[in-house]
Amino acid sequence: MTSRATRTSRATRGRRATALGAAVALLLAGCGDDGGSGSSDDPIVVGISLPLTGDFSEPGKGVQRGYEAWAKITNDKGGLLGRQVELKILDDQSNADRVVADYEQLIGKDNVDIVVGPFSTRLVVPAARVAEEYGMLFVEPAGAAKEVFTQGFKNLFYAAPAVADDHYNHLAEYLLALPPGQRPTTVAYAAMDDPFAQGTAYGLKAKLEAGGVRTVVDEVYPPNTTDFSTIAAKIAASRADMVVGGSQYQDGVNLIVALQQLRYQPKLAAFSTAPTSPEFAAAIGNKTEGILAPTGYTQKAPYPSNVEFVEKYTAQFGSPPEEDEANAYTTGQVVAAAVTAAGCAEQGECQQKLVDWIRGNKVETVVGPLTWDATGKPQGAHMIQQWVGGQIQIVLPTEAKEVDIVYPKPAW
């Protein structure tokens, strides 16, 4: 969500009339065949509403590319149940009222076989409500916020490894499994007053506290904070074994430098978002060694379908996929797995079969194996990356690691 938030601000610049043209073209392409009859020659029509114009147009187009890559890769392999996959994409103009009308149209009028989610939490909830009314399966690529899972949706599944609170689960497990002598005993937390950034840090805090690791500093700062020296002084004075930053970008970087200026040397330093940014090393230089960060998607993840995804996506679009593209692709993979297992893809009773199958099974995706609880919340965790040997590499979970985790981390 963080990366999305920053992208949103860039996205406002990207309004182009051409996007409307593209949306119309897609709409026409989608109208080529009226799906829903379920006969073996008809394509499986997947209905989607995306913000192709307006505030979310930039990430919206990323999600669109992810869906397109999924459709192409699936069709190149012979489609689903022997039928081709066809996307029908409407432009919701980043407008929550529009998104409701779009899904009403897709399901009621266009009679699509499957619907999948739009982009951004704001639009996921109203869209999911429509899908729920029609009894449609609703797998969605965005919407990590708590509200999505407290609405009582029964058909919704979030196709990503974890919500913010669970990003650090692999790290918490690793730390609590260490022998008592090596385990960090005290931790300092500093988090931005932002649901996503704070969620990551507090998720780890809850787990470590439950495991008996003491919290010695718990600082929350507003998003407009520019001076981090006093927060750093409080953390340094606590001599905590470990420091955790619920950060976005500039706050994480400024805090890390301020800690280094005070010669504070923790055994472990974990910060969300900032360390995975390409600009991070340019800002901090050679003092990044050992810094940890959770990450939802990386092109380097070794899952078999990811290797295929990165290669074919790059061939199709000319550059490797980012997180938005990967989340959409993951959504497609979840739907495909359900359709293949249930042996059907049309409105009506089939939808419940698809929902039941996903509820009870594990799906292998580009972000790793996914399972869900009753509210549709994914049960996974983010991979943990660490700066090792001058580059950021996957260290946890063990089955996905590129190198071993370095703990205690070297001095910075």
Added chain:
Amino acid sequence: MPSGALLFQSVILGLLLGGLYALLAAGLTLYFGIMRVVMIAHSAFLILAAYLAWWSHARLGVDPLLSMVVTIPLFFGLGVLLQRLLLARLRPVTLTMMSVLLTFAIAVLIEGLLGYAFTGTQRRIQLGYGSASIGLFGARIAVVKLIAFGLAAVALLTLYLLLKRTRFGWALRATIQHPDAARLIGIDTDRIAGFGFGVGLATAAVGGTALALDTTIYPSLHWHWIGPLMAIIVVGGLGSVPGAAVAAMLLGLVQSLLQIPLGTTWAQTVFYLALFATLAFRPQGFFGGRLAQRF
């Protein structure tokens, strides 16, 4: 109860921060003193100077401090032009009000151009000595913060000497104190005001460079700075450079110390509480500054 070491460290950090605030606010109070201009774009010029320092370091490989050789004269020139070509055209009756609108537009323009030229990516100058620090009785003083403090001290001292010891300074202060009387004794107040504005903007070149040494910068960062800086110059007494410096040091120190018991969110409100208290009880400011009384 915080430990003595933490308190001592926070006092040092507060003083260093206060020094930076003093430098960043110096120009702002000068513009107001010279011609009752509320210069919303001052912090945008700070960020512009910070970007030029970053750019000269990242692209040309020179130390960011050297960028001032170019930015100080450049900003001085820009300041003179800005005053003569734009601000001098505003009608005296509505000058203060209209200057807010005009300089707001300039701030937005600079922000847009920075985004266009350097993209919205957040940048930081990567210095070999960026995280170096020296010890002082158990506390640490970051080298970059010390340099920034030094820049502030040199710039403010130069400004002080310029105003007190040179004919230009006398003329400028005469213009500040009583423009009509200054004209009567033969001072070309228009020209002096232009140069004065240039001097104010030149401090932004120094301030921006100091800021860039230890901050991650992005085009919209200036909005975070203008509020506290405005509060500082009101508390210090509008138009008074020493007043602004004292207020800046004090507020920086109080902010840093309040952060220990209250946390960052509440400590930030010290600027606005001070602003509120000043306007309510002593609108002319607590340190010097007789100018605001004329409102």
